[in-house]
Amino acid sequence: MAPWDRDVPGDFAEIGSETAAADEALAMGTALPDGEIPVFEDDETLHEKPEKQWLEMWRSLRANKAALVSLVFIVFLVLIAVFGPLLTPYNPVETHMANALKPPSAEHIFGTDQLGMDIFSRVIAGTRVSLTVGLLAVSIALSIGIVLGAVAGYFGGWIDTVIMRVMDMMLSVPSILLAITLMAALGKGIDKAVIAIGLVSIPEYARIVRGSILSIKENDYIAAAHVVGLTDARIIFRHVLPNALSVIIVRATLGISSAVLDTAALGFLGLGVQPPQAEWGDMLGRARGFIFQAPHTLIFPGLAITLTVLAFNLLGDGLRDALDPRARIK
Amino acid sequence: MRERDSVADMLKYVVKRVLMVIPVMIGVSIIVFALMRVFSPDPAPIVLGQHATQESMEAWREANGLDEPIAQQYFSYLAGALKGDLGVSYYTKTPVAKEIGARFPATIELAVAAIIFATIFGILLGVIAAVKKNTIFDALGSFIALIGVSVPIFWLGILFIMFFSGVLHLLPSGGRIDVLLKPADVTGFYMIDALIEGNGAAFRSALVHLIQPALALGMYSMAIITRMTRSSMLESLGQDYIRTARAKGISEAKVIGKHALRNSMIPVTTVIGLQFGSLLGGALLTESVFSWPGIGKFTVDSILKSDFPVVQGIVLLVAVIFVTVNLVADLVYAYLDPRIKYASKREG
Numbered sequence: 263m264a265p266w267d268r269d270v271p272g273d274f275a276e277i278g279s280e281t282a283a284a285d286e287a288l289a290m291g292t293a294l295p296d297g298e299i300p301v302f303e304d305d306e307t308l309h310e311k312p313e314k315q316w317l318e319m320w321r322s323l324r325a326n327k328a329a330l331v332s333l334v335f336i337v338f339l340v341l342i343a344v345f346g347p348l349l350t351p352y353n354p355v356e357t358h359m360a361n362a363l364k365p366p367s368a369e370h371i372f373g374t375d376q377l378g379m380d381i382f383s384r385v386i387a388g389t390r391v392s393l394t395v396g397l398l399a400v401s402i403a404l405s406i407g408i409v410l411g412a413v414a415g416y417f418g419g420w421i422d423t424v425i426m427r428v429m430d431m432m433l434s435v436p437s438i439l440l441a442i443t444l445m446a447a448l449g450k451g452i453d454k455a456v457i458a459i460g461l462v463s464i465p466e467y468a469r470i471v472r473g474s475i476l477s478i479k480e481n482d483y484i485a486a487a488h489v490v491g492l493t494d495a496r497i498i499f500r501h502v503l504p505n506a507l508s509v510i511i512v513r514a515t516l517g518i519s520s521a522v523l524d525t526a527a528l529g530f531l532g533l534g535v536q537p538p539q540a541e542w543g544d545m546l547g548r549a550r551g552f553i554f555q556a557p558h559t560l561i562f563p564g565l566a567i568t569l570t571v572l573a574f575n576l577l578g579d580g581l582r583d584a585l586d587p588r589a590r591i592k
Numbered sequence: 593m594r595e596r597d598s599v600a601d602m603l604k605y606v607v608k609r610v611l612m613v614i615p616v617m618i619g620v621s622i623i624v625f626a627l628m629r630v631f632s633p634d635p636a637p638i639v640l641g642q643h644a645t646q647e648s649m650e651a652w653r654e655a656n657g658l659d660e661p662i663a664q665q666y667f668s669y670l671a672g673a674l675k676g677d678l679g680v681s682y683y684t685k686t687p688v689a690k691e692i693g694a695r696f697p698a699t700i701e702l703a704v705a706a707i708i709f710a711t712i713f714g715i716l717l718g719v720i721a722a723v724k725k726n727t728i729f730d731a732l733g734s735f736i737a738l739i740g741v742s743v744p745i746f747w748l749g750i751l752f753i754m755f756f757s758g759v760l761h762l763l764p765s766g767g768r769i770d771v772l773l774k775p776a777d778v779t780g781f782y783m784i785d786a787l788i789e790g791n792g793a794a795f796r797s798a799l800v801h802l803i804q805p806a807l808a809l810g811m812y813s814m815a816i817i818t819r820m821t822r823s824s825m826l827e828s829l830g831q832d833y834i835r836t837a838r839a840k841g842i843s844e845a846k847v848i849g850k851h852a853l854r855n856s857m858i859p860v861t862t863v864i865g866l867q868f869g870s871l872l873g874g875a876l877l878t879e880s881v882f883s884w885p886g887i888g889k890f891t892v893d894s895i896l897k898s899d900f901p902v903v904q905g906i907v908l909l910v911a912v913i914f915v916t917v918n919l920v921a922d923l924v925y926a927y928l929d930p931r932i933k934y935a936s937k938r939e940g
Contacts, residue, residue, distance in 0.1 A: 427615060427616065427619065431616050431619035431620050431623060432623075434616055434617075434620055434911045434914050434915045434918075435620060435907055435910060435911045436869065436870050436872055436873025436914065437873065438873040438874070438876060439873050439876060439891070439910060440907075442876070442892065443627055443628075443895070443903060444627065445895070446628070446900075447632040448631075449633065526744050526746075527746065530744075530877065530880070531876075531877070531880065531892050533895075546746065546750065550750070553750060553753055553754060553758070554754075557754050557758070560747075560754070564744070564751070567747065568742055568743050571742045571743075575738065575741060575742050576738070
């Protein structure tokens with residue numbers, strides 16, 4: 263394994279498994295163990311093992327207090343995002359200049375911002391934006407990254423070289439800089455932000471999927487699938503990818519946290535939502551001038567971003583530990 | 593014989609690794625060029641204003657070479673870039689290289705200060721957490737690392753300003769130096785320029801302005817380095833040679849400081865190198881919070897007003913630095929860890 267195959271620089275998820283070799287080992291632990299004799303006429307048997315694996319994972323996750331609390335918090339966030347409009351005491355986009363920059367009080371528990379809008383209502387409304395952007399951006403990155411990574415890892419050779427070199431090019435520009443460069447081309451707006459954030463995180467998914475594929479495709483049952491005469495696409499999607507699924511899920515969970523962070527960063531720079539729509543990073547960017555005059559305008563949106571990111575990070579960490587057989591033994 | 597083989601292998605690896613940089617850089621230049629000139633909206637009406645006439649826009653496009661075929665535009669851009677000519681800003685008409693040069697030292701000063709902070713505290717916290725595994729120190733270290741990766745750096749900067757500038761009145765909330773104390777421009781790095789001038793007051797001013805943004809920017813990297821150091825130290829401490837060293841009666845401080853730490857630093861070195869590259873991305877946000885006059889703030893401003901030659905120049909420069917730092921980190925890693933050489937041999 264050459265050093266340029268090492269995983270995404272400075273990445274949260276890779277701490278403790280800093281080489282692609284370690285990733286492969288991790289993936290290996292989740293793949294079908296040697297000695298298992300799969301029956302290829304019946305696809306269902308292949309799914310039996312992963313299911314057992316989910317059960318094992320859940321058991322391990324349940325023992326992890328931090329991850330469990332995070333999961334509960336994420337469910338809570340999702341509920342807020344879904345029922346947001348029913349929960350906001352005020353219209354989150356209604357300005358009320360006479361009532362601007364009021365500190366937290368009984369009427370406005372998080373206070374009001376520079377335009378007199380209720381910060382509590384805006385934080386709630388922003389939950390939907392952040393979670394949606396996070397989820398959509400990760401979905402874009404995942405679907406493209408999985409296909410690229412699977413094709414590169416499965417076929418190898420020049421296809422692998424071309425795909426991975428393009429990924430290297432994308433990785434040689436810091437992701438936030440690449441994202442705002444994309445925004446320059448696409449134009450401002452939250453829909454553009456989703457695309458930009460999604461596109462820049464493709465390489466990390468492609469790499470992790472490729473790493474898993476490389477280890478899984480050496481298994482006997484894949485060779486057997488070839489012998490039986492299954493098509494490449496079928497082997498990749500039915501037999502190889504399901505075994506890499508757990509690794510992908512961990513990465514996607516951590517990916518949501520970085521997508522939420524990136525969304526907030528783009529919003530902070532004024533490239534995200536268009537006013538008056540509420541978005542956490544945008545709220546911070548616009549209230550920045552009132553830092554000494556009305557600090558409450560900056561506390562609550564920032565706290566919302568941090569807690570959301572923290573929850574996805576803790577859950578992702580918990581899932582990774584739950585999947586790692588080495589950690590499970592301890 | 594074996595010695596010479598490994599030297600030859602090493603050289604082969606270095607050459608191979610250096611040559612790999614070229615296609616990556618060409619690829620990056622194509623991607624950025626395409627983004628700016630093919631997919632971006634026409635800059636003419638933005639630069640000239642909404643009331644510009646069709647003729648004046650045509651003339652402007654011609655003057656900026658935007659009327660030529662796109663491939664020709666790219667090759668003349670590439671030819672210029674190789675000679676250090678990155679074009680001129682649409683607005684100021686100043687060469688992009690000069691515009692970047694005027695702001696770049698500020699960003700480098702900030703990034704270097706941040707990586708120094710991140711490295712020192714990251715290694716310190718990581719080692720303490722590993723040595724005192726499963727104690728309150730370990731929990732504290734892990735907690736700080738977790739916060740470091742979860743708090744958005746721009747919000748962290750805002751909190752710092754609230755506390756250190758607002759509540760304590762201890763540190764300035766923005767800028768690089770007290771304007772009246774600005775030293776004569778020699779290197780562009782104010783702390784160094786102040787030292788050259790022998791100006792103590794300027795040095796102090798530059799330093800107090802640097803502290804907050806450097807801490808805010810370095811926090812994420814510190815967290816990553818802490819986690820890496822901890823896991824790497826734990827692995828080293830579990831090795832046989834550590835048990836042997838302890839059995840020989842070597843003092844615990846020496847076992848940790850000399851034997852375990854030295855071996856743990858191999859992967860940490862790479863992470864530090866990679867973090868330096870990503871700090872340049874983070875600087876975009878930190879500079880915006882602290883009104884730091886570096887390329888980060890300049891990039892955002894240029895994007896907002898479609899000054900594409902500037903954006904192109906900055907992205908290319910950052911990519912060159914990023915790739916170079918990664919290259920150096922990889923080579924250091926390969927030098928320190930002999931297993932990499934075997935891998936490259938087996939592959940090649």
